[in-house]
Amino acid sequence: xxxxxxxxxxxxxxxxxxxxxxxxxxxxxxxxxxxxxxxxxxxxxxxxxxxxxxxxxxxxxxxxxxxxxxxxxxxxxxxxxxxxxxxxxxxxxxxxxxxxxxxxxxxxxxxxxxxxxxxxxxxxxxxxxxxx
Amino acid sequence: xxxxxxxxxxxxxxxxxxxxxxxxxxxxxxxxxxxxxxxxxxxxxxxxxxxxxxxxxxxxxxxxxxxxxxxxxxxxxxxxxxx
Numbered sequence: 001x002x003x004x005x006x007x008x009x010x011x012x013x014x015x016x017x018x019x020x021x022x023x024x025x026x027x028x029x030x031x032x033x034x035x036x037x038x039x040x041x042x043x044x045x046x047x048x049x050x051x052x053x054x055x056x057x058x059x060x061x062x063x064x065x066x067x068x069x070x071x072x073x074x075x076x077x078x079x080x081x082x083x084x085x086x087x088x089x090x091x092x093x094x095x096x097x098x099x100x101x102x103x104x105x106x107x108x109x110x111x112x113x114x115x116x117x118x119x120x121x122x123x124x125x126x127x128x129x130x131x132x
Numbered sequence: 133x134x135x136x137x138x139x140x141x142x143x144x145x146x147x148x149x150x151x152x153x154x155x156x157x158x159x160x161x162x163x164x165x166x167x168x169x170x171x172x173x174x175x176x177x178x179x180x181x182x183x184x185x186x187x188x189x190x191x192x193x194x195x196x197x198x199x200x201x202x203x204x205x206x207x208x209x210x211x212x213x214x215x
Binding site for chain 1: 170171172173174175176177178179180182183184185186187190191193195196198199200201202203204205206207208209210211212213
């Protein structure tokens with residue numbers, strides 16, 4: 001979503017993005033002319049009339065699980081977004097029975113929150129795992 | 133002489149051409165800023181409807197149409213920009 005019109009989105013997809021992605025962008029490119037949606041999401045820069053690089057993970061109940069907002073010159077890390085999405089999906093599938101510690105990636109060990117884990121995280125998780 | 137500035141977007145300077153900007157508009161801006169962001173993790177996302185473009189078609193989308201699915205909502209500064 002950006003402040004550009006849907007016509008500009010079409011031109012950008014036709015003229016440039018379809019040269020990077022076969023068949024063009026598969027997901028909806030939304031228009032927020034005036035920045036009204038961006039304002040409620042806290043990403044609209046009124047002085048410059050543009051939106052910051054905001055990224056929101058919204059779960060199937062419509063709940064915001066996480067977000068990240070960057071100023072325009074720095075791009076995102078898509079792998080980190082997917083990592084977070086997989087972590088939130090795992091927590092949801094296990095109905096909160098499992099949690100993902102720092103450095104978790106898909107396939108790595110999770111923690112099982114509960115009274116047995118209090119004071120024992122040091123046995124289950126090592127600091128190096130945060131940097132894997 | 134046009135002033136050289138970094139790449140950016142058109143914006144009003146807060147006053148009529150050739151006149152000093154008046155302070156009223158800054159005041160107005162401050163009041164408008166009070167409409168703060170409603171985002172909190174663990175709480176419902178604000179719903180919205182927006183027009184858009186997808187795969188050769190102009191579309192209209194409501195966030196609430198996506199209940200039951202995971203949504204990644206991304207904002208970015210503008211089409212045809214770098215990064």
